[in-house]
Amino acid sequence: MSILINASTKVICQGITGSFGGAHTKGCALYGTQLVGGVTPGKGGQFFEVDSECKIPIFDTVDQVVRQTGAEATMIFVPPPFAADAILEAADAGIRVICCITEGIPVNDMVKARALLDEMNAARPADKKITLVGPNCPGVITPGKKTGAGDKSSSVYTSAKLGGGGCKIGIMPGYIHTHVSESKTGKAVGIVSRSGTLTYEAVWQTSRLGLGQSTCVGIGGDPVRGMSHIDVIELFEKDPETHGILMIGEIGGTDEIKAAEYVQKHVKKPVAAFIAGRTAPPGKRMGHAGAIIGGADDTADAKISALQKAGAKVALSPADMGKMMAEAMKI
Amino acid sequence: MKIHEYQARDLLSSFGIPVPPGVTIESPLLAEEAYIRATKGMASPLAVIKAQVHAGGRGKAGFVKLVRNATEAKDAAQFMLTNRMISPQTPPEGLQVKKLLVAAGVEIADRMPSPSAQCPVPSASPSKEEFYLAITTDRATRRNILIASREGGVEIEQVAHDRPEAIIKQPLHPTVGLQSFAARKVAYQLGLTGKLVTQAADIMVKLAKLFVEKDCSLAEINPLVIAVEHSPTPDSRLPTPDFRVLAIDAKFNFDDNGLFRHPEIEQLADPAEENAAELRAKAAGLSYVALEGNIGCLVNGAGLAMATMDIIKLHGGQPANFLDVGGGASEEAVTEAFHIILSDQHCKGILVNIFGGIMRCDIIAQGVVNAAKQVGFKVPLVVRLEGTNVDAGRKILNDAKSMIPTLQAATDLTDAATKVCKAVAG
Numbered sequence: 001m002s003i004l005i006n007a008s009t010k011v012i013c014q015g016i017t018g019s020f021g022g023a024h025t026k027g028c029a030l031y032g033t034q035l036v037g038g039v040t041p042g043k044g045g046q047f048f049e050v051d052s053e054c055k056i057p058i059f060d061t062v063d064q065v066v067r068q069t070g071a072e073a074t075m076i077f078v079p080p081p082f083a084a085d086a087i088l089e090a091a092d093a094g095i096r097v098i099c100c101i102t103e104g105i106p107v108n109d110m111v112k113a114r115a116l117l118d119e120m121n122a123a124r125p126a127d128k129k130i131t132l133v134g135p136n137c138p139g140v141i142t143p144g145k146k147t148g149a150g151d152k153s154s155s156v157y158t159s160a161k162l163g164g165g166g167c168k169i170g171i172m173p174g175y176i177h178t179h180v181s182e183s184k185t186g187k188a189v190g191i192v193s194r195s196g197t198l199t200y201e202a203v204w205q206t207s208r209l210g211l212g213q214s215t216c217v218g219i220g221g222d223p224v225r226g227m228s229h230i231d232v233i234e235l236f237e238k239d240p241e242t243h244g245i246l247m248i249g250e251i252g253g254t255d256e257i258k259a260a261e262y263v264q265k266h267v268k269k270p271v272a273a274f275i276a277g278r279t280a281p282p283g284k285r286m287g288h289a290g291a292i293i294g295g296a297d298d299t300a301d302a303k304i305s306a307l308q309k310a311g312a313k314v315a316l317s318p319a320d321m322g323k324m325m326a327e328a329m330k331i
Numbered sequence: 332m333k334i335h336e337y338q339a340r341d342l343l344s345s346f347g348i349p350v351p352p353g354v355t356i357e358s359p360l361l362a363e364e365a366y367i368r369a370t371k372g373m374a375s376p377l378a379v380i381k382a383q384v385h386a387g388g389r390g391k392a393g394f395v396k397l398v399r400n401a402t403e404a405k406d407a408a409q410f411m412l413t414n415r416m417i418s419p420q421t422p423p424e425g426l427q428v429k430k431l432l433v434a435a436g437v438e439i440a441d442r443m444p445s446p447s448a449q450c451p452v453p454s455a456s457p458s459k460e461e462f463y464l465a466i467t468t469d470r471a472t473r474r475n476i477l478i479a480s481r482e483g484g485v486e487i488e489q490v491a492h493d494r495p496e497a498i499i500k501q502p503l504h505p506t507v508g509l510q511s512f513a514a515r516k517v518a519y520q521l522g523l524t525g526k527l528v529t530q531a532a533d534i535m536v537k538l539a540k541l542f543v544e545k546d547c548s549l550a551e552i553n554p555l556v557i558a559v560e561h562s563p564t565p566d567s568r569l570p571t572p573d574f575r576v577l578a579i580d581a582k583f584n585f586d587d588n589g590l591f592r593h594p595e596i597e598q599l600a601d602p603a604e605e606n607a608a609e610l611r612a613k614a615a616g617l618s619y620v621a622l623e624g625n626i627g628c629l630v631n632g633a634g635l636a637m638a639t640m641d642i643i644k645l646h647g648g649q650p651a652n653f654l655d656v657g658g659g660a661s662e663e664a665v666t667e668a669f670h671i672i673l674s675d676q677h678c679k680g681i682l683v684n685i686f687g688g689i690m691r692c693d694i695i696a697q698g699v700v701n702a703a704k705q706v707g708f709k710v711p712l713v714v715r716l717e718g719t720n721v722d723a724g725r726k727i728l729n730d731a732k733s734m735i736p737t738l739q740a741a742t743d744l745t746d747a748a749t750k751v752c753k754a755v756a757g
Contacts, residue, residue, distance in 0.1 A: 081591065081592070104588045106589035107468055107586045108543055108546055111473060111474065111475060111505050112506055114473050115473070115505035115506065116505075116506075171658070176718070193634070194634060195632060196632050196634065196635075197631055197635035198635045200688055200718060201635060201686050204718075223468060223470045224473045253471075276634050276635075277637040279637075279644045279650060280637055281622065316645065317641070317744075317745065318635075318638035318642055319744035
């Protein structure tokens with residue numbers, strides 16, 4: 001099993017005709033994701049060609065594609081000035097899981113979009129809530145089997161093409177992930193992270209240690225976003241096929257401190273963690289808009305000690321993320 | 332992005348928030364005239380001269396001065412424009428000051444007893460009517476939030492730490508903004524009365540509007556004061572003092588992601604205030620922060636870049652920079668990244684750590700080769716490649732081995748950090 005998405009999830013791409021949107025639509029489709037449509041206003045009726053065998057229909061609005069295909073998830077590559085609007089369009093059309101990959105959305109746009117999403121969710125029953133992942137994130141992946149995969153490192157597109165049973169919504173390289181049935185230990189971990197490439201590092205380390213991944217969620221590096229660490233950890237804790245939880249945080253904000261409190265109270269599964277930015281100078285923006293040290297609570301050291309107190313195995317070196325996860329799971 | 336105080340004052344004025352009259356000058360020769368203009372029509376001959384630099388600690392460094400006449404104004408201007416300002420927030424060699432603000436002095440009212448104040452202020456606090464007012468984004472509640480305190484003119488972080496109860500917080504409605512009733516509530520909590528409540532609330536609402544309309548990440552007025560104004564009476568009796576709420580000093584930070592819709596704000600940026608290498612990186616679409624150490628880093632992704640700095644330190648080294656080439660960087664941008672890292676004279680070694688996702692390892696490898704051709708690597712270079720197109724990347728580097736004798740390949744993160752730290756330590 002997995003969280004948020006699985007092999008049967010029907011996915012669309014907003015911004016499918018852009019160069020990024022197009023390239024990653026291709027990557028996801030070849031991984032085995034069921035891509036049922038794309039949206040670019042003004043290009044409805046055209047097709048996006050993945051390869052000679054696969055053409056994806058393009059629609060003008062999310063509403064149209066949802067009505068015609070029953071799509072439940074979207075990945076958004078719309079440029080920053082229009083991305084918050086794209087999130088709300090997806091929510092309004094009834095999309096359940098919204099992954100916003102776009103980087104550089106103004107914070108004030110996200111303040112409004114998040115508030116409006118919360119308002120919509122307040123009026124919905126528990127099983128119909130909209131989940132936003134990101135923005136400024138690599139997306140979500142539920143790995144599939146490597147059946148039929150080609151050269152494993154030559155391209156973004158190498159994957160569990162055809163029948164692998166996975167679902168990749170986003171920009172992560174598919175081949176580093178391991179389906180639990182193909183892992184040496186037969187155990188799968190759930191990974192949640194604010195950083196893209198650091199997630200890949202963690203995935204790679206766990207795969208090499210013989211662990212599979214149930215689902216990996218990149219929640220993004222922006223100060224105002226959708227899912228928090230806690231939201232994802234809660235889903236992993238409930239998922240019977242997630243055997244351990246690896247959480248990757250960084251400086252800035254207090255999300256990880258709250259997650260540590262949550263872990264202490266509610267999580268029985270083994271938890272490992274890494275916090276990036278112990279050496280970052282205060283007051284400087286380290287690439288992510290969210291990674292600025294402000295108060296005392298958002299330093300790496302404060303987060304590390306909170307997580308340790310909560311019983312998590314904290315890797316002090318980014319090279320030990322996988323090792324700490326395995327130790328926590330007693331593997 | 333940050334702006335200067337005089338620009339912040341202009342911005343406040345353009346939203347109808349009152350500030351004392353002021354003039355900017357770039358030469359001591361204009362100081363006397365500026366003093367006369369700033370104090371014209373004012374009851375007091377006082378003016379304040381302030382160096383326009385982003386760094387704090389101006390007062391203690393002698394770069395904020397109260398003057399009583401034109402000659403004093405000229406002397407102060409002469410001092411500030413010919414000496415470098417050195418404070419804990421400037422580089423050790425100090426900053427050259429190019430612009431001064433000459434503003435009318437303000438007589439701040441003595442602190443009045445306020446039964447309605449939310450938090451009675453202890454005697455150690457300011458004896459004058461100085462307040463703190465700011466708007467910023469609160470990540471925990473995901474709302475913009477107004478922060479106010481009766482303890483203005485001081486380090487607000489210290490107040491928040493020592494006496495959190497002295498800080499008033501009022502969230503802005505995410506779509507409507509700061510409503511008038513909410514602003515009035517804060518004004519009363521600050522202990523204001525009568526027409527001063529209306530004035531302060533009006534300033535709060537306008538500041539909130541400015542914050543959202545201009546995509547600020549911080550809009551701060553510190554101090555906001557009650558000024559005493561002695562308006563002359565027509566029948567030449569003793570003037571009656573009048574009170575007015577005024578913004579004395581302001582600081583703005585802008586959300587870099589929002590700048591695309593504010594070209595008028597973007598042009599306020601002062602390149603002299605920025606690190607030259609950081610500006611150069613920005614132009615190439617790279618995210619770069621200069622640090623104190625001697626190991627240059629080139630990484631893709633902000634989180635991995637921070638983690639790379641961390642692992643260097645764990646192995647006894649010191650990172651010279653944070654550099655995220657991002658996902659979509661071209662071969663040229665990667666080559667430029669090496670130019671920037673190598674232009675840092677402290678750089679004694681370079682660690683390249685790439686986990687290819689969107690970024691392809693072959694592009695990075697080609698950037699290494701290009702940089703080697705254009706500038707050459709005289710310092711040790713350790714490269715760790717993983718992810719998309721890793722085999723193609725490794726082949727490019729292997730073929731170029733004879734051209735880059737200082738190159739070492741690393742198998743994983745720990746190996747990379749160990750190798751570069753050892754090479755730099757000699």
